[in-house]
Structures are given as structure tokens and as C-alpha cells.
Amino acid sequence: xxFEFFPSRTLTWYLARLFITRILAVLLxxxxxxxxxxxxxxxxxxxxxPGNGQEQLLYYxxxxxxxxxxxxxxxxxxxxxxxxxxxxxxxxxVISMKAAGLSAHQVLAPLxxxxxAISLASLAxxxxxxxxxxxxxxxxxAVKYGPIPKDPGVKANLYLADGRDLLLASSLEGQNDRMVxxxxxxxxRDANGIIVEQLRTDRAAFANPGWRFExxxxxxxxxxxxxxxxxxxxxxxxxxxxxxxxxxxxxSENLFQLSSSIEAMKVAGRRTSELEAAWWHKLSGPFSxxxxxxxxxVAAFGLARSGQLLIRAVIGMALGFAYFVLDNAALAMGxxxxxxxxxAAWAPFVLFALIGETVLIRTEE
Numbered sequence: 001x002x003f004e005f006f007p008s009r010t011l012t013w014y015l016a017r018l019f020i021t022r023i024l025a026v027l028l029x030x031x032x033x034x035x036x037x038x039x040x041x042x043x044x045x046x047x048x049x050p051g052n053g054q055e056q057l058l059y060y061x062x063x064x065x066x067x068x069x070x071x072x073x074x075x076x077x078x079x080x081x082x083x084x085x086x087x088x089x090x091x092x093x094v095i096s097m098k099a100a101g102l103s104a105h106q107v108l109a110p111l112x113x114x115x116x117a118i119s120l121a122s123l124a125x126x127x128x129x130x131x132x133x134x135x136x137x138x139x140x141x142a143v144k145y146g147p148i149p150k151d152p153g154v155k156a157n158l159y160l161a162d163g164r165d166l167l168l169a170s171s172l173e174g175q176n177d178r179m180v181x182x183x184x185x186x187x188x189r190d191a192n193g194i195i196v197e198q199l200r201t202d203r204a205a206f207a208n209p210g211w212r213f214e215x216x217x218x219x220x221x222x223x224x225x226x227x228x229x230x231x232x233x234x235x236x237x238x239x240x241x242x243x244x245x246x247x248x249x250x251x252s253e254n255l256f257q258l259s260s261s262i263e264a265m266k267v268a269g270r271r272t273s274e275l276e277a278a279w280w281h282k283l284s285g286p287f288s289x290x291x292x293x294x295x296x297x298v299a300a301f302g303l304a305r306s307g308q309l310l311i312r313a314v315i316g317m318a319l320g321f322a323y324f325v326l327d328n329a330a331l332a333m334g335x336x337x338x339x340x341x342x343x344a345a346w347a348p349f350v351l352f353a354l355i356g357e358t359v360l361i362r363t364e365e
Contacts, residue, residue: 006109015110022084027076031068046145063137070130077289078320081296082313094300111293122286127254135252142171162237164189179206179240186234196221209236250278277334280345294356295319323352
């Protein structure tokens with residue numbers, strides 16, 4: 001049995017089923033509590049828009065829950081690992097398995113395999129569901145929870161420069177020449193960078209070149225006068241192609257869309273290290289669940305009657321949360337170019353895999 005990676009089929013299914021039920025239970029608890037707290041904080045803004053009610057609150061929940069699941073699934077796997085292994089240890093099941101000839105790695109093998117399956121499911125869920133809900137939620141928040149945008153791929157909170165002048169928009173709809181900006185403000189500045197004129201409109205369409213403001217309000221800084229304009233065309237240097245690479249949200253794009261955005265920014269001579277790190281983290285993030293059984297394994301071994309079970313559980317939890325802290329720190333370093341994108345995304349994973357394996361071998365093997 002020592003030469004087999006997995007224990008018997010019965011024991012493998014038993015451990016995997018035990019592990020999955022605890023993961024789902026912990027994840028459900030975390031998502032319910034965090035969603036309730038989040039909804040308490042956002043419900044005031046949602047209901048502040050005239051006409052919004054219970055339907056809009058429920059719609060917000062449907063958009064926010066996928067984000068919470070994606071973010072806290074690795075935490076759930078960590079906590080479920082510690083609960084599962086501590087329970088097995090306390091009931092002397094781990095001792096029975098080791099007495100039957102199983103090594104520590106064989107005891108953990110069903111859990112690691114289950115975590116791998118969860119990681120693959122999480123990756124697919126993130127790409128198919130989370131990116132779309134994030135894009136829709138960002139666009140909805142950009143219009144202050146007003147009319148729900150029809151296009152889930154709209155960009156929000158645009159900040160664009162046309163030479164000295166600035167163009168700001170709360171959201172964008174459409175593609176290429178059919179592109180339309182919503183909630184637009186245009187600032188015309190002089191050679192010293194001082195604002196001399198402001199134009200505001202609810203809608204601006206691409207005029208090729210420039211953007212045509214409809215029913216715009218003009219404010220002249222020098223005379224402090226306000227006038228109404230039927231139409232005005234501004235910002236000829238801002239094109240739809242420039243807009244598409246100006247505000248790339250990695251969380252709102254899947255791997256293929258983000259790859260295209262990165263290539264477009266490279267062609268335009270833009271810095272892409274932050275987006276490249278986010279691209280790699282879209283892979284390393286879901287697979288962090290695979291690490292959790294290894295990091296929490298310290299709770300499985302050692303005699304429960306020795307009084308150190310709680311200490312071992314705390315150590316496993318500390319290792320897991322240390323990984324999440326270092327992972328966020330490495331990603332931040334990669335965002336401003338301190339680390340190469342590949343290193344920023346995968347270095348914490350490799351480091352803690354080695355740490356977990358070292359702790360397991362030194363203490364049990």
C-alpha cells in the first residue's frame with residue numbers, strides 16, 4: 001500500500017465526500033454572512049435611486065454572490081481542511097489509517113484530488129460567470145444604480161486625455177463607430193493646464209472624428225456664465241480604439257479577452273505589467289485551493305490526547321492565511337513592476353507548496 005498514491009477506493013470516496021460537504025457548508029456560511037453585511041452597506045445607495053425596490057436588491061445579490069464565492073472559496077477550502085482533519089484526528093481515524101499502513105501523503109491524497117477538482121471548477125466559474133457579473137455590476141454602479149445597462153460588457157468610469165483637455169464619462173455602450181458615452185464631462189484647458197471651459201451632457205456619440213455632445217451645458221470659467229448648446233463636437237484625438245485600451249478591468253474580462261487587451265496595449269506602447277500579473281493570477285488564484293490540504297495537514301497528525309490539537313489547527317490556519325497575505329503582497333509588487341508578472345502570480349504558490357511539504361515530511365514522514 002505504501003507504493004500506491006491513493007488509499008482504497010472506499011476510503012478515498014469517504015474522505016472526499018467528507019471534505020466536499022464541509023467545504024460547501026463553510027462556503028455557504030461565509031457567503032451568507034458577507035452578503036448580508038455587504039447588502040446592508042449598499043442597500044441605501046440602491047434604494048436612493050427613484051423607482052428601485054426589492055427587485056433591484058435581489059438583482060444586486062445575484063451579481064455580488066459570484067464575486068464572494070470566487071474570493072472566499074480558497075478560504076473555505078482552508079477552513080474545511082482544518083475542520084475535516086481535526087475531526088478525523090480527534091476520532092482517532094487518522095491513527096487507524098496510519099496503523100493500516102497509510103503514509104501522511106496517502107491520507108491527504110483524496111483531499112488534494114478533491115481540491116484540484118474544485119480548483120478546475122472555480123476556474124471555469126470565474127471565466128464564465130464571475131467576469132460577466134463583475135462587468136455588469138461595475139456598469140450598474142457607474143450609473144448610480146439607475147437603469148440597468150443592456151450591454152454587460154460596458155466600461156465604467158472612463159478618464160481620457162486629448163492633449164491638454166480631459167474627457168470623463170460614467171459609462172460606455174456599443175462598439176467601434178456605434179460607441180456612445182453616458183454621463184460625459186469635457187474640460188478644455190489652456191497652455192498652463194487651467195480649466196477655461198466645461199461641457200456636460202448625458203449622452204455623447206462618436207462623430208468620427210470627435211464626440212458629438214447632444215443638448216450640452218457649457219460653463220465658461222472666465223465669465224462664470226452657463227449656456228445651453230444643441231450640439232457640440234469635442235475631443236477629436238480620442239478614438240474608440242483608444243477608449244478600449246484606456247480602462248481595461250482585468251476582473252471583468254476572461255482570459256481570452258484580457259489577452260487581446262494586453263496585446264492591444266502593447267501595440268499602443270502602453271505598460272502592461274499590471275494586466276499580465278492579473279492574467280497569471282486568474283490561473284494561480286483558483287489553484288490556490290490545492291494548497292490548502294497541504295497547509296492544513298498539520299492539524300491531522302499528532303495525538304489528540306496530547307492537548308496540542310488546537311495548537312496544530314491554529315498553525316495550519318496561520319500557514320493558510322500567511323499564504324493569502326503574501327499572495328496579495330506579491331501581486332501588488334507585480335502591479336507596479338517590482339516582480340515579473342509570472343513570478344508575482346506563482347511565487348507564493350510554489351513557496352508555500354514547498355513549506356507545506358517540508359512541514360509534512362519533517363513532522364510525519
